[in-house]
Amino acid sequence: MYDRRANARMSGRTLWQDERAIEGLPIRLVIALVVGVACLGVMMSVVGGFSSLNETELDTKPDPDVIDEGNQTVNVTVVSPDNEPIEDATVIARSDTAQLDSLARAETDGDGTAQLTIDPELRPNQEDGRIELKIQPPQGEYIDKQENTGILVVEN
Incomplete structure (x- = not known):
């Protein structure tokens, strides 16, 4: 829900003064990295499996x-x-x-x-x-x- 008071408080601050966005950034990067590596591993195993389908x-x-x-x-x-x-x-x-x-x-x-x-x-x-x-x-x-x-x- 939109909070007018929070918006009014933030309107006087600049981007350099706002430190809220950086609070969750490191954990979000770690989560994205873990999910990305897991997806890459699954994709590599699938691609690796295709080459062996043609081998006897x-x-x-x-x-x-x-x-x-x-x-x-x-x-x-x-x-x-x-x-x-x-x-x-x-x-x-x-x-x-x-x-x-x-x-x-x-x-x-x-x-x-x-x-x-x-x-x-x-x-x-x-x-x-x-x-x-x-x-x-x-x-x-x-x-x-x-x-x-x-x-x-x-x-x-």
Whole structure:
């Protein structure tokens, strides 16, 4: 409601003499800053989520997925979540709990299959171990951020 007396009292003051406006300003700035940062965080998570909608996570399907120690040939198929084979991906086998002398790498063919020759070894008193498979996706909308199906190495 409009107060004539307050208006009459203020009419004689200049802007420099009026200190009422500054009283609530700092808390209003803090509130605006907090609300703004919260809104920015929500917007960034929404925008960040859109870019991942176009990316497809890949996985491996080794055949066989359980092997003995020693020189072995393994066919690894790179697949999409819909089990579609992916061509031109690079599959890399490296030591995990089973040991390899060096990395093994191969590129997938038109059927999405890469043929790796590996020579895994287990440590003394180790009954089984794992060979890790990584994927270097082909150019495009593919990613490999999650752990892939590996190869289990068992003692002879």
